[in-house]
Amino acid sequence: MTMMTGAEIVIRCLQEEKVEYVFGYPGGSVLFIYDELFKQDKVKHILVRHEQAAVHAADAYSRSTRHVGVAMVTSGPGATNAVTGIATAYMDSIPLVVISGQVSTTYIGQDAFQECDTVGITRPCVKHNFLVKNVQDLAATFKKAFYIANSGRPGPVVIDVPKDVTAARCKFTYPSGIKLRSYNPVIKGHSGQIKKAVQLLADARRPMIYSGGGVILSNAAKSLTRLTRLLDFPITNTLMGLGGYPGTDRQFLGMPGMHGTVEANMAMQHCDVLLAVGTRFDDRVIGDPEDFSAIARKIIHVDIDPSSISKRVRVDVPIVGNVPDVLEEMIRLLENRAEKKDIAGWWAEIEGWRARQCMKYAMDGDVIMPQYVIEKLWEITRGDAIVASDVGQHQMWAAQYYKFDQPRRWLNSGGLGTMGVGLPYAIGAAFAHPDRQVVCVTGDGSIQMCIQELSTAKQFGLPIKIVNLNNRYLGMVRQWQEMFYSRRYSQTYMDSIPDFVKLAEAYGHVGIRVEKPEEVEPALKRAFVDHKDDLVFLDIRTAREANVFPMVAAGKGLSEMILASENM
Numbered sequence: 272m273t274m275m276t277g278a279e280i281v282i283r284c285l286q287e288e289k290v291e292y293v294f295g296y297p298g299g300s301v302l303f304i305y306d307e308l309f310k311q312d313k314v315k316h317i318l319v320r321h322e323q324a325a326v327h328a329a330d331a332y333s334r335s336t337r338h339v340g341v342a343m344v345t346s347g348p349g350a351t352n353a354v355t356g357i358a359t360a361y362m363d364s365i366p367l368v369v370i371s372g373q374v375s376t377t378y379i380g381q382d383a384f385q386e387c388d389t390v391g392i393t394r395p396c397v398k399h400n401f402l403v404k405n406v407q408d409l410a411a412t413f414k415k416a417f418y419i420a421n422s423g424r425p426g427p428v429v430i431d432v433p434k435d436v437t438a439a440r441c442k443f444t445y446p447s448g449i450k451l452r453s454y455n456p457v458i459k460g461h462s463g464q465i466k467k468a469v470q471l472l473a474d475a476r477r478p479m480i481y482s483g484g485g486v487i488l489s490n491a492a493k494s495l496t497r498l499t500r501l502l503d504f505p506i507t508n509t510l511m512g513l514g515g516y517p518g519t520d521r522q523f524l525g526m527p528g529m530h531g532t533v534e535a536n537m538a539m540q541h542c543d544v545l546l547a548v549g550t551r552f553d554d555r556v557i558g559d560p561e562d563f564s565a566i567a568r569k570i571i572h573v574d575i576d577p578s579s580i581s582k583r584v585r586v587d588v589p590i591v592g593n594v595p596d597v598l599e600e601m602i603r604l605l606e607n608r609a610e611k612k613d614i615a616g617w618w619a620e621i622e623g624w625r626a627r628q629c630m631k632y633a634m635d636g637d638v639i640m641p642q643y644v645i646e647k648l649w650e651i652t653r654g655d656a657i658v659a660s661d662v663g664q665h666q667m668w669a670a671q672y673y674k675f676d677q678p679r680r681w682l683n684s685g686g687l688g689t690m691g692v693g694l695p696y697a698i699g700a701a702f703a704h705p706d707r708q709v710v711c712v713t714g715d716g717s718i719q720m721c722i723q724e725l726s727t728a729k730q731f732g733l734p735i736k737i738v739n740l741n742n743r744y745l746g747m748v749r750q751w752q753e754m755f756y757s758r759r760y761s762q763t764y765m766d767s768i769p770d771f772v773k774l775a776e777a778y779g780h781v782g783i784r785v786e787k788p789e790e791v792e793p794a795l796k797r798a799f800v801d802h803k804d805d806l807v808f809l810d811i812r813t814a815r816e817a818n819v820f821p822m823v824a825a826g827k828g829l830s831e832m833i834l835a836s837e838n839m
Contacts, residue, residue, distance in 0.1 A: 272444050277406040277437040278303035281370065284413035285314045287445045290341050292317055292332060292702050293370075294325040298345020299385065300372025303437040317702065317731065320723040322349050324695040326356025326427075327721070330365050331692075331699030334682050335657055337490060339421050340699070343370040347385030350431075351392065355689060357427050358396040362686025363511060364488060366425035368416050375435035376404050389431045398426030406439035414446045423456030424576035425488055456575060460592030460600065468571040468588045469604045471544050477617045478504045479542035481527065481556075484511030484685065485549020485574060491595035492516070492678040495548060498602050503614070505621055507535040509550055510670055511685040518674035519654070524621065525630070528556035529823045530667045534624040536821075536829040540566060541620075547572045549594045552583045553686075560584055562828030573597050629821050629834055630671060639788050641665065641740045641813045645672035648710065648738060651795045656708040657682065657700045661693030661717030664746035667819040669712045691720025694737070698724060701733040708736070708799065715741040715768055725778040728806050736798050737808045739771060742815050750818045754833075775808035785811040 275283065281304050285293065294317045297305045308316050319325045322344040329340030340360075344353045350371045360367050374383040390402045399419050401412050409432070416428040472478060486495050486508075492515045499506045499522055507527040508515050516523055525532030527539050539545065539557070545568055550556070557563040560583050572579075572586040573594055580589045590597055632642045645668050648656075654674050660666045660683040675681050682696045697711040718739055728735055740746075749763040772782030781802050785794045791811065798807040820835035 272442040274440050275443045276303065276307075277409055277432065277439050278307040280406070280409045280441075280443050281413070281432065281437065282307045282311060282314060283443060284410055284445060285341065288339070288413070288417050290314055290339075293341045293343050294319055294328040294332070294699065295343035296322050296325055296345070296349060298349050298372060300346035300374060300434045301343060301370075301437070303434065304343070304370070304372075304432075317727070319695070319727050321721065322352035323355050323691070324698070324721050324724045324727070326353045326367065326369060327359065327692050327695035328699035328702075329367055329369075330356060330360045331659060331682050331696035332703045333365050333367060334696075335679050335700045335703045339366045339368055339417055341368050341370070345372040345385065346374055346389070347387050349385075350387060350389040354392060354396065357393055357429065359684050359687045359689045359692060360427045361396045361398070363484060363684065364425050365427065366420040367427040368413075368420055369427060369429045371429060371431050373402070373431045373433040376433045377435070379433065389429065393429050396427075397429050400429035400431065402431045403436055404433065406436050407441045409436065410443060410445050414449050415451065418449045419451075419454065457577070457591045458593045458596065460573070460590045460597040462600070464588055464590045465597060465600050466604065468546070468590060469601055469608075471569050471571060471588065472502060472546060472601075473605070473608055473610065474612060475544035476612060476614060477541060477543040478502070478546070478614065479538045479544070480504050480506040480546045480548065481509075481539060481550060482506065482512045482515050482548040483509040483550025485594055486512055486515035487678045489549060489575065489594040490678075491549065491598055494595045494598035494602065498598050498605070501602060501605055505538050505618070507531070507539065509553070509556055510683065512550065513670060513681045514675035514678040517676040519676055524625070526670055527829075528553070529558070530671065530819050530821060533627050533629040533821060533832060533834070534621055536823070536832060537624045538621055540829045543568055545570045547586070548598070549574060551579045554583070557584065557829065558823050558831075559826055559828050627834075632835060634788065635814055637787055638814045639785065639791060639811060641668050641742070641817055642672050643788065644738065644740060644791055644811055644813065645669055645712070647792050647795055648712075649673045651792070651799055652708055652710065656680070656710045657704060659683070659693050659696035659700055659709065659711045661711070661713040662688045662690045663714045663717055664742075664750065664817070664819050665712050665714045665717075665740040667747075668740070690717040693717060694721050694724045694728075694735075697735045697737075698727055698733060701735055702731075709733075711735055711737045713737060713739050714746055715739060715743060715765065715771075716745045718771075719769075722774070725775065725780060725806070729779045733806060734804050735806050737806070739808065739810050740813045741768075741771070741810055742813050742817065743768060744815060747819070749816070753816070753818070755824070771808055771810040775806075780806040780808055782808045782810065785809060
């Protein structure tokens with residue numbers, strides 16, 4: 272055992288957890304830790320330009336890998352700036368460890384310079400948080416934090432470290448394991464419940480599989496694909512679950528919910544057995560719970576988090592457990608069954624809904640349709656890029672028209688709907704996957720919220736491609752104002768939008784303006800081929816009042832969809 276300062280212990284703990292990158296921004300309360308970072312090279316620090324971006328980048332690093340993301344900020348405004356990123360990760364169950372500096376223990380509660388109650392502020396939006404007041408507790412706290420963040424239903428954990436704790440000394444040993452008496456997530460699903468579920472699936476005449484982000488987070492995509500193909504059932508992936516099942520496959524019906532396809536929503540509404548996997552019956556997925564429950568169906572719900580089961584919709588067969596383990600047990604039982612119900616009639620009904628071609632859109636002369644841009648992006652990247660999206664209409668178009676065949680290729684803020692995540696997400700993904708194409712799909716409103724991170728991308732030479740669907744509006748809000756507020760476009764038109772091409776060039780990047788449909792494909796090819804190693808900002812002037820369809824209005828049921836053809 273070696274005597275170390277608290278700052279040295281923090282770095283050693285990160286090394287023990289095999290942390291490759293820490294995304295952060297220095298300040299007074301964390302200077303001892305930053306000094307120790309300087310003295311070693313195992314843990315690399317990525318300097319962002321705003322603490323919110325540090326947490327978003329760590330979040331994306333985690334989403335695109337199987338690792339816990341790590342961010343570090345100073346006390347006071349550093350910690351409060353990080354809260355949006357922490358809440359974003361919390362809503363989407365992303366495993367993070369966020370290290371925040373704190374004023375010295377003798378100053379806590381004295382309204383000291385850059386003091387805030389980080390534990391109190393973050394308590395509602397973390398899985399757990401710690402205030403470490405004794406240097407001897409640091410190592411065990413880090414071990415607990417990484418374990419809690421990445422086990423059960425994942426989530427962010429904050430470690431608040433006072434400055435004097437980072438200066439104090441003690442002997443260092445890192446725990447080889449951890450056991451928490453009050454925290455023991457269930458891993459293995461109940462065998463009796465799994466057998467009931469398998470029997471329901473085998474007897475189903477109109478089955479449907481509905482999967483969400485839990486499939487991605489638990490690395491269950493392969494198991495889900497095997498089960499779905501074994502059963503020949505239709506399947507839908509939520510916004511957070513895209514890539515959990517191949518988006519180009521015949522059995523995939525598209526995304527469900529507010530902007531889902533007709534075939535996915537109608538199959539969800541009219542099935543007789545619904546297998547819900549790693550999802551939570553979100554309001555943006557099922558619409559009105561009473562309407563959704565009006566049609567009788569048996570519901571099987573598999574999730575690691577017992578609090579998510581029967582939270583919004585009563586289920587018939589709850590199964591609490593690790594998703595891939597439960598699915599593998601289902602597969603084993605189903606493979607041993609000889610009988611298989613004929614569901615050809617159900618597939619014929621689904622094909623009838625599919626024939627309505629709800630995703631079809633009309634080109635509009637010399638105006639660039641945003642859907643067309645995403646389709647071309649998918650073609651040119653061969654569907655193999657990591658796509659980080661901001662929040663808004665562009666997010667929905669990307670989800671609808673970019674076909675994700677693999678998990679962890681789609682990074683977006685689903686639960687909190689945080690504008691500004693796109694560029695920091697792309698940065699985190701670029702560090703995690705330096706050999707992959709990384710694209711940020713954004714809009715003229717969202718991109719400006721963290722646009723300072725163009726400086727971070729320049730410093731580290733990240734060849735991100737930014738596809739800005741520029742309609743000169745806060746598009747999604749404007750769409751709601753058009754449809755539900757009699758076209759009163761209150762504060763959704765931006766009177767002063769920067770010249771994004773010049774702005775990109777000012778940061779040292781390549782800027783390309785695209786104004787006609789025939790320019791879209793050449794511009795994308797130029798970005799991905801001619802400027803393969805550069806960050807390219809594509810400012811694409813799209814149709815100003817294009818809307819996202821299909822759409823289920825807030826408070827309506829899944830069968831009450833508004834289609835583009837009905838709204839022209």
